[in-house]
Amino acid sequence: MLNDLEYFEPETISDVITFLAKHGKDTKLIAGGTDLLVDMKKGKVKPKYLVNLMKIPELSHIIEDGGGLRIGATTTFREIEESKLIKEKYPLLFEAARAMGTVQIRNMATIGGNICNALPSADIPPALVALDAKAKIVGQSGERFLPLEEFFVGIRKTALESDELIREVHVKSPPAGSGTAFLKIGRTASDLATLNVAVRVTLENNGACKEVRVVVGGGVGPTLIRSKRAETLLEGKILEEPLIEKTAREVSKELKPRPTSIRASPFYKIEVSKVLVKRALMKALGRAKAGEDR
Amino acid sequence: MKKEIEFTINGKSRKLTVKPNELLLNVIREDLGLTGTKYGCGTGECGACTVLIDEEPVLSCLTLAITVDKKKVTTIEGIGTDENPHPLQQAFVETGAVQCGFCTPGMILSAKTLLDKNPNPTEDEIKRAIEGNLCRCTGYIKIIEAIKLASVRMGGRRK
Amino acid sequence: MREFKVVGKSVPKVDAFPLALGKPLFADDIELKGMLHAKILWSPHAHARIKNIDTGKTEALPGVHAVLCYKNVPRVVHTSAGQSWPEPSPYDIVMFDNKVRHVGDRVAAIAAETEEIAEKALKLIKVEYELLPAVFDPEQAMDEGAPVIHDEPDCKYLIPVFYDPKHNHCAHIDLEVGDFEQGMKEADFVIEHKFKTHHEQHCSIEPHTCICYFDHAGRLVIRTSTQVPFHVRRIVAQCLQVPERMIRVIKPRIGGGFGGKQEVLIDDVCAMLAMRTKRPVRLVYTREEEFTSARVRHPMVMWAKTGVRKDGTLTAIQLRVLSNAGAYGPHAMTVMNNTCAKALPLFHCENIKWIADAVYTNLIPGGAYRGYGVTQAAFPMGVMMDEMAETIGMDPVNFWKMNTIKKGETSPIFKALSETGKGVEMIVESCSLPECIDRGAEIFGWREKRERFKNQPEGPVKYGVGMSCMVQGGTVPLIDMASAFAKMNDDGSFNLLIGAADLGTGADTVLAQIFAETLDIPVEDVIVYPSDTDITPFDKGAYASGTTYLSGMAVLKTAEKIKEQILNVAADMLGEPKEDLRIENKAVISSKSGKRVEFSQIVKRALYIKDQFQIAAIASELSRLPPQSFAAHFAEVEVDTETGQVKVLSYVAAVDCGTAVNPKLAEGQVEGAILNGISYALTEEFFFDDKGRVLNPSFGDYKIFSAPDIPKITTILVPSYEPTGPYGAKTVGEVNINGPLPAISNAIYNAVGTRLYDTPFTSERVLNVLKEKGAD
Structure with missing residues (x-):
């Protein structure tokens, strides 16, 4: 009750x-x-x-302008999933959005709500962080932007003050030469993530890695983890499988899964993170090379 | 702090005074007496309480009644009658998709939205459309068959 | 096979339309004036004595009408198992006790004006607990010094069986047929493994629901979601210490049961609250309560040892079983017995030894669950068969065919043991298992796939196929009884009143078909009224795969009696001897003169014209033997060796249920059982903390399959004709849940060369097993 x-x-x-x-x-x-x-x-x-918040028109929209996307806080997952714009230009968001919940949940749940709830297992935050998303926060003292990975400060804890709300999420358009991938392991199709990985690879014209994001979620720490080690190891390099495998192993060392999760032991999450990160990087790389993502 | 809301239920306009902490599921079952909408888990994980709000399937166990003000709510009772059942209801009966029948109303409503938007869904699209409706009796096989059958019939009707 | 007019046809379920329209048919779909809402206070401790309960503040809360606890209800030891009297389950439970034995055990109950008030009121109850040490591991439950869970002096069995609650020993039986040691000596190979199966919740989408009220005569009406209305009446009468005549139990439409509703789980409390308040009372479990305070499939530890000769002869089987009954013993002994009685007759083996124990632990109690012990035993036996076949280099298809029972054969187990104790001798008079194996293998593509998967693709994903065969005997012979009553109406239609409890399976439809077939009328002319203890005759209820077979025979006999009466009246009307008359299309026709009288004329004559009487009949059927239904299952899996994920790609079930009275409904039973079995094998799992608390009491955390998770499932009904069943029918409800565990385990082995002896086959378990193997 x-x-x-x-x-x-x-x-x-x-x-x-x-x-x-x-x-x-x-x-x-x-x-x-x-x-x-x-x-x-x-x-x-x-x-x-x-x-x-659902009766506030200025909170619900998907708008592309400048070099990116502005998603209003009360935009539902279903709206994201069904947006042609997102499916074509931000496939990573599309994939992560439809991995969440069920049709009914996606019809109701909003991107702002999902972010503010700050569940470590959430699916869309890793994708957003891989696209360098920022939260546009408004409050009595005006508005501020916060990179999304800084917005999450703990299990179900955010950097939001009690007089603030998220107004929008801003996502940068992936630069030319980018490829992305979202992979998730759950026990069934509509499970919370045992582990999820969002990856963006952006290549130089010469094929070297210009920029990379490897973000791991699914209860691998109090918040999702953006792997700085992966960025150091991969940026500026030609990406090949051995390096990617090594990187995946390194990423796994950054994870600190709780031993209390019923979904899987820390050991399993760490072992499988190596696999998922590798596969996601390989998939994103393939897509970057094929020019599938913009 | 009660509030009067006005909304459409199964095509009829209705005014109702609700408390802000009342759930739509309870209002539908108790105040409106429409018991086709079921309680199965109360946490949005089984889909037995599915209703359509503005034609989209949502969970009435996680919806505050007060928020449906000015909206259009459809329950299983609103899509077909004894004399004129919805093609999905007809197809569920014919294919053996109804076993215990407890998940059936929610399942049919999810399927209805699918077919309204996508008259010729693939098997995968059907499965995904009903992923939020748990059934423990059928193994989903005959439910998927029923939705395919209804899709054919409804498509036929549109031509 | 014989051809029938109505039997064997997939007529739509008689209740399907109203259900699809969302009509108010379930227990909770009525609203009564002045209805109170009940809530139960649950134990937060696994094992504790209640030193005191203070309900003063609760009772003072406006809107609270009754509070029940051990202090103010009669202490009546009984069992919550909805079984025939005298129940083969221990009397070890009371409505409220001064001791709690698992987290989620009953402490107190409240009836209040609203659910909100009831919930508030719960929080005001003050309970003083004296914590006791708890035991959770069944392998430690009988150790010297283990905490004694049932130390009360009044727990007992009504029937003479072993019971030693002072050592948490809830049941024990062992038996040997032939000479196991001799069989071992004759073996060329001996294989031995330890197996474990896990907890499972039924997950009926409708939770347990009960509404109690008083009728105009002051009698208590119990409208409840039950599989066993007559047992509910008897057990609630017992608990309330009132005569059965004061109670009427109505079973409306039920939202799934699977054994979970073969339990008097909430009816006694709801009824007692109604008695105390003289008001209608409603009690509905939350989903969380379904996971913490209902019943589960008994988890078991099993040790299997088998001997096989090079030529494929199965020389000896030993199965040791340790069943975790949990805090109470409903169904503990009978489920345990079925690991032998209903599972082992499948095998061609002269030397069988079986030793079984059920123990109390401080976990959620076990209960009836589709498969009822056979599911547990089918896992080790199915895996052992696969391993034996491999050891002697025989294709599993041939090995299974060679070592399973055939038509005209018997098993010494039949006589040695039944679910409740002593068995009955029987010969298997119908069995199409060999055809099931052949046709299943062919449609599945067994040989091609076995060949193909000898060469696995590069990369982490491997493929495999596995099979298993299974049996499930229906009914409890010499105990289970069903009956039916029918009467004829003015227009030649019939009311068919059955005690049988359709819980969503389609039993009402199947029974209407059997009735219609016998009287050669359309199904529409049979108005089925099920399960109301005031109105319908007795039926033991919906369990042990008994309804089609047993209630079906009762219906058939009822129809035959009515047929006699119809022919008598017709003979008088036509002035011709009965012997010349036959029934056809709602009429009686003389084979001699060709004259015809319609049913509607016959019944009008009987009701209004001459020698007036009601054409009506009642008949009962007692089960004499457990008809054996068989199946052969084939599973194809994909194993991701890097993540441990197992996906079932395709699944074929070839099933012998005798005559399928309604093929579509029979298929529905097969498909539902298989998917439940696969979901149990791969993802469903209870997690407990070290205090015995269930950590995942929700559908979000206890995952059952939804539509995107399902494999391609193919069902093949391979008919046989069971002479003791109605129109050759046997049973179909349970048998198919026994296949997925062994078939998938065997398929995983085929894919990756590693066997899984513990369930479920979660990604983590599979990955661990693969890593262990890699480390070797």
Whole structure:
């Protein structure tokens, strides 16, 4: 059962900010509700006020401008999955979005909600980080941008202040010569990730690796892990299988899975991360070479 | 703090006063008496409570009733009747896709949205469309068959 | 095969339309005036004595109408197992005890105006626990000094069987047919392994649901999601200490059972709350409660040892079984017995030794689950068969055919043991298993695939195929009884009142078909009314694969009695001897004169014109033997050797269920059982912490398959004719859940050369086994 509460349905972002400034500590913002209501049913959170963001038009959009994409915070996973623009130009986001949940969940859950919930096993954050995504955060003191990997600070903990909300997620368009891949292991098709990996490889004209992102999620630490080691090892190099394999082994050393996960032991996650990272890099490399991604 | 909401349920406009912490599932079953929508898990993981909001399948066990104000809600009772069943309902009966029938309403609603958007889905598309509806009786085989059959019939009807 | 008019036809399920339309047919689909909502307080401890419960604050909460705990309910030892009386399960449970034996055991219950109030009220109950040491590992449960879970003096069995609760020893039986040691001596090869199978939850999408209320005469009506309405009436009467006449149990449509609803799990509490409050009371389990406080498939540790000669003769089988009953013993002995009684008759072997124990532990109690012990035993036996075939260099197809029972044969096990104890002698009078093996292998492409997978592709992904055969005897012979009643209406239609409990399987339809076939009428003329203890005659309920076979025979006999009555009236109407008359298309026709009277004329004559009486009949059927249904399963898997992921690509089941009364519904039973079996084999798993708490009590964390996970499944029904069953029918509900564990384990071995003896075959377990092998 849900606790008694007061419910608000603002129509503008500034109304939300004003409300949060006053009642931030006692308030939960609700979008899709697929995580929040489960927590509330279990009594894990008991907000005094519930502020529904779904009636705010300026929070829901997928817009391409300049060198990237702006996704409004209450854009649903289904909208991302069904966006032609995203499927064609940001296939990594498409793949990660449709790997999440079920049709019903994706119809309800929003990108902003997913990010703010900060589950270490979430599917779309690694993809976003691989595309150098930033969260556009708004609050009483104005707006700020935060690289997404800095937004996650712990298990279900974010850098968001109690008077702030995410307004948009900005994603850079993958530069020419890029290839991406998203791989996930779950026990069934619609499971939370035992492990997920999002990879972007951007090649120079001469075929060397200009830029790489290897992001591992699925409960491999309090937050997802963007492997700096992979970037150091691969950038500027010609990517070949032995180097990629070595990199994958190195990436696995950066992971710190909790021993309490029911999905898999730390040993399994680390072992399989080597495989998944390697496969994702090989797949992204192949796509970069084929010019499949823009 | 109760609030009056106005929404369309199965094609009829309805006003209702709800508390902000009331779940759509309970309002549908208890206040509207439409018991075709089922409680199976309460955590959005089985799909038995699936209803359509603005034609899209969602989980009524994780939807606050207050949020459906001005929206269009469709339950299993709204898509077909004894005299005029929906082609999916007809096909589920004919192919043996109904065993215990508890997952059936949600399953049919998920399938309905699929066929409305994609009249000729592939087998994989069918499977993905119903991935959020668990069934423990059938092994899904005859459910997939039923959706294919309905797809053919509905496509035929459109031509 | 004989041809029938209605039997053997895939008529739509009689209740399919209303279900597809979402009509209010399930237990929870009614709303009663003044209905209260019940909630149960569960133990947070695996083993503790309750020193005191203070319910003062709870009772004072406005809206709370009753609070139950050990202090204010009668202590009636009973079993929650919905079995025939005297139940072959220990009487080791009471409605509320001053001791808790597993996390999720009952502590108290509340009835309140709303669910919210009931939940608030639960939190106000103050319980003082004295924690006791707990035991979770069945292999340690009987150790000297292990905590005694049932130390109460009143636990007992009603039937004379071994029971030693002071050592957590819930059941023990052993037997030997032939001479096991001699058989071993005759073997060229001896193979021995230890196997483990795991917990499984039924996951009916409808949770356990019960609504109790009083009718105009002050009698208690229990509307409940049960497989065993008559056992519910008896056991609730027992718990409440009221006569059965005060209770009516109605079984509406049921949202799946699979054995989980062969249990009086919530009905006693709901009924007691209604008694105390004199108000309607509703009790519905949450999904979490289904995982923490319902029943599970008994996990087992098994040691198998077999001997085989080079020529393929199976010389000896030994199976030692240790079943983890959990905190209570419903079905513990009977499930354990089935690891022999209903599993081992499959094998051509003269020397069989079987030793079985069931022990109490402080985990969630086991119960009935589709397959009922046979699933557990079929795993080691199916793997051992594969290994023996390999050892002597014989194709598994040939080895299985050579070593499985055939038509006209018997097994010494039949006589030696049944589910409840002593067995009955029988000869297998119908068996198409050899054809099942041949046709299954052919359609699956067994030989080609075995050949092809001798050369594995480069890369981490390997392919393999495996097979297994299985049997499941239906009913508990000489105990199970079913009955049916029918009466004829003015228009020549019939009301068929059956005690049998359709739990979504289509039993109502199948029984209507058997009735219609016997009277040569269309199915539409049979109005089935199922399972209402006030109205329908007794049936033991839906379990042990008994409904088509046993309730079917009761229906057939009822129809035959009615046929006699119809012919008598017709003979009088036509003025011709009965012997010249036959029934055809809702009419009686004289073979001599060709004269014809319609059923509607006959019944009107009987009701209104001459020698008036109601054409009606009741008949019962007692099971004399357990009909044996067989199947051969073939699985093709893909194993990712780097991640350990196993994917079943295709699965073929060739099934002998006798005559399939309704082929489509029979296929549905096969497909459902197989997918449940595959999901159990690969992903379903309980996780407990060191305090005995279930860590994954949700569909998010306990994964059952959804549509994208399914392989291509092909079902082939290979008919046989069972002379003791209705129109040759046997049973089909359970047998097919026994295939996936061994067939997939064997297929994994075929792919990667590593055998899995522990279940489930999760990615992690497979990867670990592969790494161990690599390290060797």
